[in-house]
Amino acid sequence: AQSVTQLDSQVPVFEEAPVELRCNYSSSVSVYLFWYVQYPNQGLQLLLKYLSGSTLVESINGFEAEFNKSQTSFHLRKPSVHISDTAEYFCAVSERQAGTALIFGKGTTLSVSS
């Protein structure tokens, strides 16, 4: 069985500061990895994904995540955050073989203040 642990439930930061949201996973098989973002009263939006190839993946709005197989981690980073990045962020995994079920972490609330 798979599991996802997001190590921080809340991360408060100031605008223009760097941020790292941590995610560790457990699985006995190969997985796909995802970060989703949820703004208040909205559904989930895919931020970025790791399927194969380069272990560093980037989003269009400046976030990046690195897949580390030995540490079973997929931490999300941004060098300089904006107020508009305030949201809840979810790390998720799915088995490559089992279909499309996503297993989510509990989420990390990123609060950016000025």
Next chain:
Amino acid sequence: KAGVTQTPRYLIKTRGQQVTLSCSPISGHRSVSWYQQTPGQGLQFLFEYFSETQRNKGNFPGRFSGRQFSNSRSEMNVSTLELGDSALYLCASSLARPTGNEQFFGPGTRLTVL
């Protein structure tokens, strides 16, 4: 291209009643998954339908059921509602597997059980 739509957006029911939620996937998407989101349990996978067949199921009681129609639209039904069923129910669609399991989420239906 229109996104995933869910109806209704908000619903209030009383214990013991039943409820049906609807989801229309992105045009061309044949897989529809359902997730329950609560503050305590986070995001949990309910089930996934592909070509009108349930091909994956999470760990929920039989009161939770679903179906998919030939046009890929899906409905989820919860019978004998309990207070603990209050949650945001999210629907997600994807093309098919294997596609990296990228899922596109709708805005959700907020169910309140009184």
